[in-house]
Amino acid sequence: MKINRRSFIKTAAASSAMAAAASLFPGISFAGWDQLEGASGMITWQKAPCRFCGTGCGVLVGVSGDRAVAVKGDPNCSVNKGLCCVKGYHSVQALYGKDRITKAKVRKNGAMVEVPIKEALDLIAAKISETIKAHGKDSVAMYGSGQWTIPDGYVASKLFKGCLGTNNVEANARLCMASAVTGFMTSFGIDEPMGCYEDIEHADVMVTWGNNMAEMHPVLFSRMLASRKRKKNVTIIDFATRTTRTSQAADKSILFKPNTDLAVANAICYEIIRNDWVNESFVNDHTTFHKGKTNIGYGTEDHFAFTDKPEDISFEEYKTFLKDYTPEKVEKISGVSAKDIKYLASLYGDPAKKVTSFWCMGMNQHVRGTWINNLVYNIHLLTGKISTPGNSPFSLTGQPSACGTVREVGTLTHKLPHGVVTNEQDRQLAAKIWDVPVTNIDPKPTYHTVEMFRALDRGDIRFMWIQVTNPMITMPNLTRYRNGALKDDRFVVVSDVYPTPTTEVADVILPAAMWIEQEGMFGNSERRTQHFDQIVPPPGEAMSDTWQIIEVARRLGFTKQFPWSEEEYIGKIWEEYRLFHDNPKHNMAPYTVLKERAGVQWPFVNGKETRWRFNPKYDPACKPGTDFDFYGKKDGKAWIWARPYEPAAESPDAEYNFWLNTGRVIEHWHTGSMTRRVPILHQAMPESYVEINPEDAMDLGVVNGEKVKIISRRGSVTMKASINGRGVPPRGMVFVPFFDESYKINEVTLDAFCPISKQPDYKKCAVRLEKA
Amino acid sequence: MMNRKNRIRSPQRGLSHAPSPAAGSFKKIFGSVMLVLTAGCISGIFMALPALAAPDIPPGFDSGGEKIFNRFTETPLAAMTGTDGTRNLNSFYELRQYPGSPPRIPHSVPFFFRDDTADCLACHGKGGYDARQNTYIPVTPHPENENCLQCHMPRRTDTLFVETDWQSISPPKLGRSQLGGSPPPIPHSLQLREDCIACHTGPGAVAEIRVEHASRGNCRQCHVPMVATEPLSTFQRNNEPGH
Known part of the structure; x- marks a missing residue:
């Protein structure tokens, strides 16, 4: 423990008021945090978007020496105007869990062994080449995230779609957006x-x-x-x-x-x-x-197409x-x-x-x-x-850069940074900017997320690199996909900051820089791109996800496409990426503008942000003389759709008589791998639970806190009942927050999805309950 | 289905209310707890009377003068003096993760569904004495933010998920007058803490930072913010055109 209470008390005693306080009220400990030794007591404040949800609040991170020590809401950020939520105020504490991954690890004879990061990167590059040689280019895949920074997603797309020639770049935003x-x-x-x-x-x-x-x-x-x-x-x-x-x-x-x-x-x-x-x-x-x-x-069967x-x-x-x-x-x-x-x-x-x-x-x-x-x-x-x-x-949106990195950079298996792989013009533009032959870019989309993990299970995919996400908690019908990832001749690389159920299935773990330990950009729900500098150094050998991909790309021989130096790569990548959006419908702000402001909305045209699109009063991309111009469609008209009501994939029946609904709580963000390491958040919400309607609980004979077994056709979880707790489901429904890795509720959920978007439905499947 | 406006119109909002028909389980439980407490106090006072009175002397002589003594015995000293002094800088910082962080909630918040935020303001809006905790309630400086549990969390466990390596800077020092006896500057940012009176006056104020001259309302006439934790930048005069 770095606390030096003696020296702190000495300092405190120097102040007469504090000394008086200590003598008046002895026996009460001072501040609820360990105090930096040798700190000047000075804080400098630097802007960043919050690490967590898609709102994109501006935070000011207080830095003392090389540590983040405080947070306040950024009054200059129009999103939150100086107010955060409890996760934002304590976000910097997520950097300092004692179990941060700081060294690379490689599986040797079944055990994970620490190795220099260079060795791990060599192994990844070798495995990619070897797997492509043995099983074809579509047997390697990258599974990223709406928490990827924009440069992370951009280099992943460039390496896989542009250089390796497979469209297998998919992201967890498929599960949310x-x-x-x-x-x-x-x-x-x-x-x-x-x-x-x-x-x-x-x-x-x-x-x-x-x-x-x-x-x-x-x-x-x-x-x-x-x-x-x-x-x-x-x-x-x-x-x-x-x-x-x-x-x-x-x-x-x-x-x-x-x-x-x-x-x-x-x-x-x-x-x-x-x-x-x-x-x-x-x-x-x-x-x-x-x-x-x-x-x-509903897509519950393999190879479903629609x-x-x-x-x-x-x-x-x-x-x-x-x-x-x-x-x-x-x-x-x-x-x-x-x-x-x-x-x-x-x-x-x-x-x-x-x-x-x-x-x-x-x-x-x-x-x-x-x-x-x-x-x-x-x-x-x-x-x-x-x-x-x-x-x-x-x-x-639910993730800080679901819009910025997944939707705008197009890190999905049918997308390019501008347009879709099936469109020849879009492929040509990408090939030109990426400096690769246009024939490299495959016109055929590959797997959406659920099908990608099914392909890993089947063996169509043999190598998967997972960055900034925790699919071994979040995949619906989880058991099948975890067993698939664990199969003998599958090679899984995981870049992360803490041990998770996903690092448990990894053959290589890369230590990643987190949030403000690297420079990057996020894009929030309202088309706002938000830049942050590297504010504190990453621990140990931790490296930004962008740089990990660049290192592997160079080992695979793509030095021409990944030429940037470590000092300026983020700015260079941004300016290259911006070429994809060089038109009034999408134009992004230049790097220098992003650096100055707490976020800039696109389309950014003639130095101005666009607040309302399709309305010529605000949006310069609209045809002049119109009162609205829905320019995404060729005739400038939006589509009204006749879409009927159809039921869920699996509804309650006589045997499985409850709906299961899943979601989040305010304290924890997604799988809790970050927020559970923030003391105040864990202490406020230490474990997950199942919300039951009070009358259903009475029928079942359980009182608040008693254990209930939730059983579906796929699996079961036993957890404490919450009656009249944070939320109350109607009769016939239970609700479970999914943040807690001790209760993997996704072993119970169903991998049915929207046939058009391929996004799974985590809100509806049938379960029955037993008093445990 | 609920209708917020109906609930707000209920005259029985707040701490001391009895359960209203519109209110749900939390209010019912909470309300009955309060009723039991109140009933307990009242019966305590009246039951004491016959025991004190001597035989043959009817109760209530001297204009019911025993009531004074009984009330004096029943009423906690803190409630009578208006300064219990239990809220001090140590306990203040114990609830925080760094200087300026939103404090956690140090008392239990029923984990029932209806822990809705208007209930926070019932106590923390105006302050006052809380008999259950025998203390004065601190007043929020930002009652306009209604979604209290957005930033403030109770603690439901003392353990951690994983040990943390978190450290922050020391709290600002008090009494940093520039001259002997001159008014000290404000050592914290005013963001969400613009309302000096909420925190620095009244019986719920932190003992060391409670001012004794609250009647002078224009605080910033004498006290100016000096965010002591931020490095000072040197002022440079610039009269170039365009500046």
């Missing part, structure tokens, strides 16, 4: 929200669709509460499957049965049309109507389609009263009200995730409440 992307692409032809967080202060009504923002996006939720308090006439509606902290703060909480949000969204549109609340001129000028395939499946076939329909045909979704019919499907459906429709339909919808995992982790995204856009398009301040369908 894929439905948002396909929702945007099918409705607007271009990804990412049209609005920005300022919508919160402009909106009269905010509806959270299956989104417990009070815990998951607390800083934005505080902005909503502050706006309601200031303006008095603001209404917050919580539309969810479970009662949460957000429900408590909302003006009204409306519960629906799992998956029936599809029916309710259609019923809202039915009511909007029936009451003549349609913004006719907007709909005529800026939208077209379409339908796609129905009964589209391609939608859009067809044009008329407004009249759309109206006919909606006849199945009268509030009275939907009440029977959804459990939401016709009165509440009409109330929701009246809020969206009232021409005097500005309405913003927020959603995140509730709509994205959904076997019809793309559809429900489409359907909420329908509501905003029919009423013309879009792309203007306060009128915003707003898809939030």
Whole structure:
């Protein structure tokens, strides 16, 4: 322990007031933290985006010597205006868990042995070459993350797609954002929200669709509460499957049965049309109507494939389609009263009200995730409440750079930094910027995340490099994928900062630099790119993920494509990456601007950020003379989709009679590998639990804290019951936070996914309960 | 389904309320706990009376003068003097991870569902004496932030998941007047701590930093922020055009 209490007390005694305090109140220890020895007591403050969620709060990191010692909210950052959440305030403590991985490890005769990092990098490069030679280029894969910095994802894409010639670069954002992307692409032809967080202060009504923002996006939720308090006439509606902290703060909480949000969204549109609340001129000028395939499946079988076939329909045909979704019919499907459906429709339909919808995992982790995204856009398009301040369908992200690194850099197996691999022009642009032959870039997309881990299990993939993510907690139907990763002739490399269940399956562990131990950029939910400098040095031999990939690329002979020096590689990579987005729809800010500001929104055109897209008042990419221009589609018109209600992949039945829903809590972020090492967060939420409705608990005969076994067709977990705890599920549903590696709830969940986005549904499968 | 506005209109919000029909389980449990406590106190006082009175002397002589003594015995000294002094810089920093971090919640927060944040402000909005903990309640300097549990966490275990190597700087020193007797500067950032009166006055204030001249409302007339932990940059005059 580096604490030097003696010297501290001596210093303290120098101050008469402190001395008086110590003598007045003896026996009480001083500050709740160890004090830096020999520190000047001076702090310098440096800006960074927060490490955790997709909100992208600006933090100021206080540094003393070579250590981060404090945090405050960055008042210059428009996202959070100086306020953080408990995770942000204590984020720097996540750097200092005693079990940081500081040396590379390699599996030798079954045991992990520390080796110099150079040796580990040599081995990785050799394994990649060897595996490609023996099993073909698509047998090697990179599985990254929405916590990758933008340069991390960019060099991974360049190495695998440009140099090695396999599209096998996939990221965990498939598990959180894929439905948002396909929702945007099918409705607007271009990804990412049209609005920005300022919508919160402009909106009269905010509806959270299956989104417990009070815990998951607390800083934005505080902005909503502050706006309601200031303006008095603001209404917050919580539309969810479970009662949460957000429900408590909302003006009204409306519960629906799992998956029936599809029916309710259609019923809202039915009511909007029936009451003549349609913004006719907007709909005529800026939208077209379409339908796609129905009964589209759930993807639970290997090699599942699906391609939608859009067809044009008329407004009249759309109206006919909606006849199945009268509030009275939907009440029977959804459990939401016709009165509440009409109330929701009246809020969206009232021409005097500005309405913003927020959603995140509730709509994205959904076997019809793309559809429900489409359907909420329908509501905003029919009423013309879009792309203007306060009128915003707003898809939030859960990871700090799900937008920046995965969606913008395109680290998915069908994507390129600009466009898709199937498009020849996009391949040509990539080949030109990457300085590789265009024939290197394979026009055929490879595996989405679930199928990638199935391919690892089957042996189609033999080498996988996992960076900044913990799939051995987060994969649904986990047991199959862990057993697959552990098979004899699979080689798994894991770059991480702490030991996790994923490092346990690794053949090589690389020590990674974390967050502010490296320079990088994140991209948040509102198209904001946020740069951070290296603020403190990484421990031991830890190295940034970007530099790990560069080292391996050079060992594989790609020195021409990876020429940068360690002093300036981030800036050089950014300027090269920016070439992909050199147009008014996507333009990114130059490196020098990013360095100066607490985040810059793209499109960044003529030195200005774009706050609302598709609206010529704010967006210079729009055609002049229009009042809206949805330029993602060729004709400048957004698509309204007829999408039906279809049930979940697995619903409760006589044998498995409960829904299982999973998610997060405010204290822990994702799998807890960082937040559980922050004392205050672990001490506030030391372990996971299963939330049960009080009446179900009574039927089961369990009281608060007693153990319950949760059993599905795939596995079981036994954990403590939480009754009237943080959240309360309705009868027939249980909820489990997934952060705790001692209770791997994903061994119970189902790997069904949205056939369009391929994003799994972690919110719905069938389980039964036993008192344990 | 709940309606927030209905709940807020309930006159029985806060600490001392009885359970309202609209309130849920936490309020019911909490309310009944309070009722039991209150009932206990009241019966304590009245049961004491017959025991004290001598035989044949009816209770209530001298204008019921025993009440004074009984009340004096029943009322904790802290509640009468307005200074229990238990909140001091040591306990203040014990709740923090570094100077300026949001403090953790040092008392239990029911892990029931309805630990909603308006309940925090019932006590921490205006302060006052809390009989359960026999202490004065500190007042929040930022009551406008309603989502309290966004930043403040109770502790449910003393153990750690993994040992930590966390260290931070020492807290700022007090009483750093530039001249003998001159008003000391403010040694912390004003971010979220703009309201001097909330923390530096009243019985809930930290003993060492409680001011005795609170009646002079314009604090920053004499005290200016000197964020003592930040290095001073040297001022350079620049009269070049464009500056």
